[in-house]
Amino acid sequence: MRDAPRTAPRLVVRVELGHGSIMGPGKADLLECIDHCGSISAAAREMGMSYRQAWMLIDTLHQAFGRPVIETNSGGRAGGGARLTSLGKRLLAGYRTLQAKAEKSTRHDLEAMVRLMAPLGERATRPRR
Amino acid sequence: MRDAPRTAPRLVVRVELGHGSIMGPGKADLLECIDHCGSISAAAREMGMSYRQAWMLIDTLHQAFGRPVIETNSGGRAGGGARLTSLGKRLLAGYRTLQAKAEKSTRHDLEAMVRLMAPLGERATRPRR
Numbered sequence: 001m002r003d004a005p006r007t008a009p010r011l012v013v014r015v016e017l018g019h020g021s022i023m024g025p026g027k028a029d030l031l032e033c034i035d036h037c038g039s040i041s042a043a044a045r046e047m048g049m050s051y052r053q054a055w056m057l058i059d060t061l062h063q064a065f066g067r068p069v070i071e072t073n074s075g076g077r078a079g080g081g082a083r084l085t086s087l088g089k090r091l092l093a094g095y096r097t098l099q100a101k102a103e104k105s106t107r108h109d110l111e112a113m114v115r116l117m118a119p120l121g122e123r124a125t126r127p128r129r
Numbered sequence: 130m131r132d133a134p135r136t137a138p139r140l141v142v143r144v145e146l147g148h149g150s151i152m153g154p155g156k157a158d159l160l161e162c163i164d165h166c167g168s169i170s171a172a173a174r175e176m177g178m179s180y181r182q183a184w185m186l187i188d189t190l191h192q193a194f195g196r197p198v199i200e201t202n203s204g205g206r207a208g209g210g211a212r213l214t215s216l217g218k219r220l221l222a223g224y225r226t227l228q229a230k231a232e233k234s235t236r237h238d239l240e241a242m243v244r245l246m247a248p249l250g251e252r253a254t255r256p257r258r
């Protein structure tokens with residue numbers, strides 16, 4: 001499942017894989033979308049990004065993991081398609097597990113942080129510099 | 130303590146507070162630095178950012194929490210200083226706790242993700258589009 005409509009506050013978990021490669025919620029959603037849609041272009045459309053953007057995000061994962069996370073099937077009557085490789089599936093599942101554990105372990109701390117926010121009627125004027 | 134020199138992989142945890150405000154590792158480091166340095170300008174210098182950048186980051190927290198996270202003390206022989214308010218201290222401590230719990234709960238999943246990365250000698254040529 002993709003993320004529910006974003007309501008605050010929300011924990012966002014990213015894994016810095018080295019050399020500037022990051023696995024985070026955007027790439028997880030994109031992999032999931034490719035898995036559902038069966039093509040990069042349909043997934044890109046659903047995510048509101050260009051095919052090129054989607055491909056570049058996927059390519060950073062190819063670079064980070066050294067092997068493809070999706071396999072494409074160009075040509076044929078269906079006009080080509082894409083699906084997750086075994087690596088892509090394991091990466092997506094691994095990220096979702098990691099995300100769920102991080103959310104679960106920090107739920108009370110997140111709530112405590114929200115309680116630090118002043119109610120609307122008690123908000124101070126911001127200091128100026 | 131500030132983060133150790135960054136080595137991959139690393140879990141990064143951000144809290145989206147709503148209205149575009151985010152509490153993450155950069156702001157936590159900045160608050161910590163102000164706490165140590167006793168001034169925004171010294172903290173900004175240590176973090177390699179301008180005073181204006183540092184102030185804007187702090188201001189997003191003021192907006193999100195509706196109350197100041199630092200208090201400044203302009204003038205005087207010391208040329209002004211800054212320190213964390215009680216809210217600022219609680220926010221910083223709360224974020225560090227949350228970060229530590231997230232890291233602890235996901236350690237094995239992070240290691241499993243790293244094991245998905247192909248060793249250097251076994252890296253495939255990236256597909257092209």
